[in-house]
Amino acid sequence: MIRDEPKQRLVAEGGIAAATNAEVGEGADVVFVMVVNDEHVRDVLFGENGLIETLRPGAAVILTATIGKQQAQDIAARLSGKGIHMIDSGVSGGLPGANAGTLTLMASGPKAVFDENLDVLRAVGDENGIFHVGEEIGAGQVVKACMQALVGVTFQGTFEALVLGAKAGVKAEVLLDVLGSSVVGSTLFKRTTSFVIDRDFVDTGSHIAVTWKDLGLTLDLAREAAVPMPSTALANQLFQTGKTMFPGEDNWAIVKVLEQMADTIVTSDKA
Template sequence: MKKVGVIGLGDMGSGLARNLVKAGFETAGFDLREDRLAALSEMGGRPAASPATVAKTSDAVFVMVLNGQQAKDVVFGADGLVSGFKPGSTVILTATIKPSEAREIADGLKKHDIHLIDAPVSGGYPGAQAGTLTMMAAGAPEVLDVHQPILEAVGEKIFRVGANAGDGQTVKACLQALIGSIFTATFEAAVLGAKSGISGQVLYDVFSASGAGNNITRNAYGKILDRAFVGTGSHIGTMYKDLTITMDHAREFGVPMFTTAAAMQLFQSGITRFPGEDNWAVTKILEEIVGATVTR
C-alpha cells in the first residue's frame, strides 16, 4: 500500500486527505493551523510537524497551497519536502500556480531525483470533499501510470494533458479564463434582468433550459438568488488569483484576452469591496451601480 501525504489541509486539502484515507491509503498531512491537524487526525490521517516529516513517510505528497511562492517554500524551504523525500518519490502539485513556477519546481526536483506531477484541479470545495474533482495531470507517462490509483482516489475525471511540467497549469489557466468569463456574464445578465423588472427565477429557468444552460451558470445564479455570498466554498480571492495567473500567462505569449481582462477587473472590484466573500459577491457591485437587487 502506498503511503501518501498532503500539504495544506484547508477546504481543498482536507478533502484530498479525507478521500485518500477513505480509499485505504496511509495518509500523513501538514498545515500551519492546529485545528486542521486535529481534523486530519479525526478522519484517520496522521498529523506531522513539518513537510519534511510528511515526506519521510510518504511515497507521494500532494501540495495544495495558495500560490507559487508557498509551493516553492513547502518543497524547497527549511524542513521542506526535498529534505525528507527519498529518491524516486513524487510531488503531486494540485495547487493552481503559474505554469512557469511549476516548471521551476520541476527543474529543482530533478536535482534530487524526485518526480513532479503537475495536476491542478477544478471542482472547488464540493468536488474536493466528495472526491469528484477534475484533474489536469501532466507528467511522464510512466509516473502517471504508477500514481493513477492515488489520483483516482481524489478525482473523478483525470485528464492527461501533457508530459511536461507547466502543461497542467496552462490548461487550468485556459479553463479559468472561460469559467471567470461565464461567471461575470451571468452576474451582468442577472442584474440587467433585475433592473428591467424581470424576476430572477424567470431568467434562471430560461437560461437553464436554453443552449446557454450550464452547471457554472446554474450554480452562480442560484447562489445569487439565495443571496448566499459567504461560506459557499468558492472564495472570491481564489478566482481573482487564478485570473491574474491567466492574464500573466497570456501576456507571456502575447495573446490578447479581452473578455478575461474584463472579468478580472470585475473580480478586482469584488475583492476590493467584499474581500471576505465568495465569487457571487461581484453581483452586488453591479447592483449598487444600477440600484437594483436580483431576487426570485
C-alpha cells in the first residue's frame, strides 16, 4: 500500500509523486527500497505494478531493508535474470540519520556496481560512513545482523542499568552524565537514556517490532552458522515481551518491562 501522507510531504519538498511502484521505475537508473521486511520488498519489486515491470536492464536496486542473507540473495538472483543490478546495503542511524542524510551504509555486491552508484549512496549516507563490505550479495545483511546483536545487548544493558539505579536511589540524569562520559557512553546509550528520562515511548522512529524482527534475523543467521549467541537471544526475548506488552510503542518502552519486574520507575529531575 502506498500511503498518501509521505507522498504529500515529498511533493511539498519539490519531489514528484508516483501512483504505483512501476511508475517509480519508469526511466529510473537507481531505486532505493527501504521497507520493513522481506514480504514488503517482494511486493514492491515483484507484486502488482512492481518495479520489475518497468526497470530497464542495467538499472540498480539499492536494498536497504534488513531481511536476511538468503532472502537478499534470492531477490538479487531474480533481478539479475532481468539484467537489473542490486546493492545489498543495510543501514544504521535511525530517524535522525535518515532525516540528516547521515546514515551508515554497509553495502555489498560487485564493486563496480557500488562505485557506479556511490554518488547516489552519498545522498543518504555519511561521507565517512559508506562501506563496501563484500563482493557477494548478502554480506551487507551479515554485517547488519552483527550490528543488531550489539544493538540488542546494548539496549538490554542500558535498561537494566537504569532500573538498577532507580531502585537503588540514583536518578537517571546522573547515570546519563556519568556513564555517558565513560567508555560505555555510546550514542545509543545516550539517546536511549534521554528518551527514557522524557518518558517518550511513541512515534520516535524506532519501533519495538522492527528491532525484535531484526534480532530474530540475527539469531536465524546464528543458527545457520552454528554460533552460540546467548546474550542476543535474551535480548530478543526481552523485546518479545515488550512487543507483547506495548505493541504500539518504541524501543525505549522496553524499560517498562524491567520497571514492572523490579517494582520501580526510572526517575529524573523532570519527574
